[in-house]
Amino acid sequence: MTWSNRFRLLGGILAVLVLVAGLTLLFNHRQARVASFEATVNAPTAQVGSGYGGVLTEQFVRAGDTVAVGDPLFTVISPDVNRERQQGVEPQSTAAYQVDTTTGAITYLAVIDGQVTQVSGVLGSYLTPGVSLATISATDPKSVLARFDLEAVDYGRVERGAPVTINLANNAQVQGSVADVTVTTQDGRAITQVRVESEGLTDPRHEALTRSGSPVQAVMSLRDDGILAGPTDALLQFLVKVGLR
Template identity: 50%
Template sequence: MNLRNHIKLWGGIAAVLILMTALTLLFNQRQQQVPSDHAIVDAPVSNVASSYGGVVTQVFVAEGDEVTVGEPMFVVTSASLQQAFAQGAQPASNVAFDLDPARGLVTYKAVADGYVTNVKGVLGSFVNDGESLAAIVSDQERSVLASYTLSPLDYGRVELGARAEILMPNNDRLSGEVAGVQITSSNGETVSEVRVVSDELNAAELGTLGQRGTPVSVSMSLRDDGFLAGPTDAVLTFLTKIGLR
């Protein structure tokens, strides 16, 4: 066998070995990923509740309206507030409402930036103390709540700070990380509720796709306990550095 044939032979063997190694590392990396059974966008919700019972005399917001902190939402005329003031009480305004005790007026304000939902304060209706007028879903601090049915072995491989990829309804992919894990039971099965955070979820460009309750899908990375963990991480780090991942 001449030198040229030797080079071809060993070159072919090397190519096969490289391909098999790459496929093995890729398979190992895929084994670390688990898709969510169910996932939705979540966000903090602030309740706008009546502190003084009375009649709703002005409504400045509707379902879905965007509001900013301090923006007036409702005015309630409260006989009980007016009566308390007449008897010498000195109730004070705060971040949630402005008071005009002499006239018995309570102006309820937005306590967070976001959009209005669950509007229950209707013009002319009576609200009791503590009754909800509306809710505000925050535009910030969004996260994703994802449900997984994991084996005990896989549950032990879930780590805080682990990488996660959020697939949005428009097929955009957002990078995130695991921020919390909680165990619940559903239909006799143990379900892992995982909270994933991502700064990209707070981008204004998402529009309605970033609203609370939007269905998404999350692929979560599990800790790799196998003997290929080191080589797999090295290859993935290299691919990231050269822009192929």
């Protein structure tokens, strides 16, 4: 065998070893990631309730509309306004509604920025005090509530701040991190529920896919306790630096 053939053979062996090592580290990395069996976008909500009884005379929004703090939502004409004035009580406007003591009109306002997800009030109907008129889902902050079926050993590897990839319905991805971890029981099995925070959920490009209740998938990274943890991290950092990840 000539020296050139020996060098080719040696080069081939080294290439195979590098490939096997890389695939081993990649496999080890994927073993440290778990996918949720259920995950949905969650956002704070505000109920618009009728503080006074009266007739719903104006409706300024519909389900699906986007509103900002202070936007008018509904107007109710209430005899309770004049009744309170006759009793010596002057109705006061608040951040949630404006009172016109001259006409008895009460205009309800949005108290958060968000989207109207439900409208319950019906124009022309009489509302009793405390009835719900609408529900507003906040635009920000949003999070993802993800549920995982983990073995006990894997549950111990869940860490706050761990990276999570959120897969949206159109296959777009946003990055987040573990904020809270709780455990519930379902059919006798321990289910791990994780709240994931992500600024990407408020990206206007994904607005239609990140409304409250929208289904997503969360892929969470677990703490890598194996002997290959160090080399795997080094490989991933190298791939990030060269733009391959």
